[in-house]
Amino acid sequence: MDTKGRGLDAPVTRAAPSQTPAALAIGVMAKAPVPGQVKTRLIPLLGAEGSARLHTRLLAQTLATCIEAAPGAVTLFATGGAPGVDWPHVADRFGVNRVEQVGADLGARMHHAIAHLLSHAPAALLVGADCPELDAEHLRAAHLALHGRRLVFIPARDGGYVLVGATQPCLPVFSGIAWGTARVMRGTRTVMRRLGWRRGRDWAELEPLADLDEPQDYLDALARGHLDAVEDHGGPG
Numbered sequence: 001m002d003t004k005g006r007g008l009d010a011p012v013t014r015a016a017p018s019q020t021p022a023a024l025a026i027g028v029m030a031k032a033p034v035p036g037q038v039k040t041r042l043i044p045l046l047g048a049e050g051s052a053r054l055h056t057r058l059l060a061q062t063l064a065t066c067i068e069a070a071p072g073a074v075t076l077f078a079t080g081g082a083p084g085v086d087w088p089h090v091a092d093r094f095g096v097n098r099v100e101q102v103g104a105d106l107g108a109r110m111h112h113a114i115a116h117l118l119s120h121a122p123a124a125l126l127v128g129a130d131c132p133e134l135d136a137e138h139l140r141a142a143h144l145a146l147h148g149r150r151l152v153f154i155p156a157r158d159g160g161y162v163l164v165g166a167t168q169p170c171l172p173v174f175s176g177i178a179w180g181t182a183r184v185m186r187g188t189r190t191v192m193r194r195l196g197w198r199r200g201r202d203w204a205e206l207e208p209l210a211d212l213d214e215p216q217d218y219l220d221a222l223a224r225g226h227l228d229a230v231e232d233h234g235g236p237g
Contacts, residue, residue, distance in 0.1 A: 011215045022073035024143050025121035026066040027113045029101065030059050030129045031060045032080035039130075045215040046230055054230045058212065059129040060099050061227075063094045064234060066127070069139035073082040073121060077101050107174030115169045125152075131162040132212045132226040138163070151192075153185065160184040163206075 031038055039051035046054060065164060066074045076091050079101040091098035099116060103109035110126060117124035123146050125139060142165045145152045151170060154163035159182030174193060177187045192203060199205065212221055221227040 022121040025073045025117040026070045027075045027126045029077045062129040069136040106179045111171045145204040153207045155185045155208040
């Protein structure tokens with residue numbers, strides 16, 4: 001499925017709900033694309049409106065990728081809103097469930113999302129909407145790596161991670177982490193080792209991917225063909 005450059009209002013194939021219990025449920029965590037509140041580190045390059053358009057495009061691309069990997073078993077975990085941002089319309093257009101994010105910090109919100117997904121399937125994958133090179137094969141590989149393990153991660157090259165998968169709720173793993181820093185994956189490993197878990201036995205890590213936060217990330221994604229350029233680079237505004 002070619003999802004590059006697809007916007008939220010582009011034609012999509014609506015995913016029909018599965019008629020049998022899902023083996024895998026996938027969640028996408030996303031903020032409303034409010035100019036000035038999303039992709040803020042890209043505003044010097046793309047402007048506030050351009051950064052919001054990029055966020056919208058990445059969300060659409062991510063939803064389409066997840067639907068390809070798990071038709072009928074994708075949930076949008078949404079937060080925020082603004083005039084012109086109609087979350088129910090987005091969920092309906094892509095044929096995905098929509099659930100509000102719950103929790104005081106990112107770790108609590110991730111735990112809530114994973115617990116929700118695991119109430120519908122024995123395995124859950126949770127992703128953000130800022131990794132344009134993430135494709136359905138990555139999702140299938142992560143699902144496969146979960147077999148017999150508690151967790152799976154796809155680390156981000158900047159020190160975080162772009163995907164976490166689970167076969168059971170694991171709140172301690174998401175507690176006390178310095179979210180938004182280059183220490184996220186390292187800190188998560190430390191927590192898991194303190195729990196007595198071992199890499200390979202209790203959790204798996206796949207090859208790192210690049211997420212998109214900084215201007216250079218955007219330029220690299222364009223160069224690698226993972227993304228189409230956002231029009232009207234307007235600079236700050």
